[in-house]
Amino acid sequence: MDSKRILVTGGAGFLGSHLCERLVADGHEVLCVDNYFTGRRSNISHLLGKPGFEAMRHDVTFPLYVEVDEIYNLACPASPIHYQHDPVQTTKTSVIGAINMLGLAKRCKAKLLQASTSEIYGDPVVHPQVESYWGNVNPIGPRSCYDEGKRCAETLVFDYRRQHGMDVKVIRIFNTYGPRMNLGDGRVISNFVVQALRGEPITVYGGGSQTRSFCFVDDLIEGMMRMMATPENVSGPVNIGNPNEMTIRELAETVIAATGSRSELVDRPAMEDDPQQRRPDITRAGELLDWRPEITLSEGLGRTIDYFRGVLAEQA
Numbered sequence: 001m002d003s004k005r006i007l008v009t010g011g012a013g014f015l016g017s018h019l020c021e022r023l024v025a026d027g028h029e030v031l032c033v034d035n036y037f038t039g040r041r042s043n044i045s046h047l048l049g050k051p052g053f054e055a056m057r058h059d060v061t062f063p064l065y066v067e068v069d070e071i072y073n074l075a076c077p078a079s080p081i082h083y084q085h086d087p088v089q090t091t092k093t094s095v096i097g098a099i100n101m102l103g104l105a106k107r108c109k110a111k112l113l114q115a116s117t118s119e120i121y122g123d124p125v126v127h128p129q130v131e132s133y134w135g136n137v138n139p140i141g142p143r144s145c146y147d148e149g150k151r152c153a154e155t156l157v158f159d160y161r162r163q164h165g166m167d168v169k170v171i172r173i174f175n176t177y178g179p180r181m182n183l184g185d186g187r188v189i190s191n192f193v194v195q196a197l198r199g200e201p202i203t204v205y206g207g208g209s210q211t212r213s214f215c216f217v218d219d220l221i222e223g224m225m226r227m228m229a230t231p232e233n234v235s236g237p238v239n240i241g242n243p244n245e246m247t248i249r250e251l252a253e254t255v256i257a258a259t260g261s262r263s264e265l266v267d268r269p270a271m272e273d274d275p276q277q278r279r280p281d282i283t284r285a286g287e288l289l290d291w292r293p294e295i296t297l298s299e300g301l302g303r304t305i306d307y308f309r310g311v312l313a314e315q316a
């Protein structure tokens, strides 16, 4: 395979670090750019000595002048507690970050892949979510900085494509989990697994009848890289996720069984504007990328539990 110069923004985060690892293993020159807001150096420490890997501290809301062939734009906090911590910065990261990376891609004649999200569908009334659905998003609520920021980033990608004829791609990522999720980032899988391993109560928000569909990180990264490899006429958006839908209460029970924990479920108030149902329609990913998830929840959860066992043992 030809070696390319590839920029990964948000490369020290959960998904970004797995992507950098795959790209380095494939023999590419990888530049990881991150401001370490939610990412950690420890996520990429195993890559730092490798030829072809370079890490740079930089905030994507500021211009970046480097020479690259491909850009994966992942920089943006993804968990509600983090993206709501400084909502103005979240919108700036998505919108100004996308403008800067698109400007960079335009100057370098590089391909760009934008990491969008199932959140752009909001609290969906079409189920499962197909890419042609325009969504049901509150423009002024606590989740809006993330949802509308990502929607605007999609707008920018398609306008740069129409206006400048660029080779750009959008994937809409559905809930993804696995090793290197941040222990304290508040997402449901990391919360439930850590609570179960510590024997603490499992916090179920808003009754737990809301649904999500969970994709293991390796499957997601494979779909993302296949999307980048598509020809210029393919730009998406393409949903990438695992259609295996379950309620949050079922997830809690699955985690308790998989860890052998004696934790009990406790009810906590609902998150404001929490989407009530979510499941990707992945027909398009099958047709365009010949992609479908391969890793079952029990296998992926097992690997995630092993990871968090290790993290907790290190802390002890």
Ligand code: NAD
Binding pocket: 009, 010, 011, 012, 013, 014, 015, 016, 033, 034, 035, 036, 037, 038, 039, 040, 058, 059, 060, 061, 073, 074, 075, 076, 077, 078, 079, 093, 097, 115, 116, 117, 118, 172, 173, 174, 175, 176, 177, 182
């Ligand atoms: P993460 O929080 O682990 O990673 C995000 C990374 O971006 C972090 O390393 C963070 O430090 C960095 N970052 C944030 N603001 C930045 C800025 N201004 N400049 C440079 N770096 C910045 O989250 P993740 O789960 O790895 O998410 C990666 C991408 O995938 C995000 O764009 C997210 O919206 C998208 N996504 C993730 C999921 C999921 O389930 N994990 C679902 C949908 C979309």
Ligand code: UDP
Binding pocket: 062, 063, 064, 065, 066, 099, 100, 101, 102, 103, 104, 105, 106, 107, 108
């Ligand atoms: N930009 C960048 N690196 C580059 C080229 C551009 O960070 O190599 C940023 C720069 O801040 C610019 C933005 O991308 O404002 C958008 O670039 P574009 O060429 O679309 O528009 P400009 O604002 O330069 O007219």
Ligand code: UDP
Binding pocket: 079, 080, 175, 186, 187, 188, 189, 191, 192, 203, 204, 205, 206, 208, 210, 212, 248, 270, 271, 274, 275
């Ligand atoms: N959730 C929960 N307990 C937790 C964390 C999250 O019940 O400790 C719920 C949350 O209200 C939402 C679902 O789990 O309905 C998924 O939350 P997460 O933050 O992981 O992802 P997102 O809401 O962005 O899909």
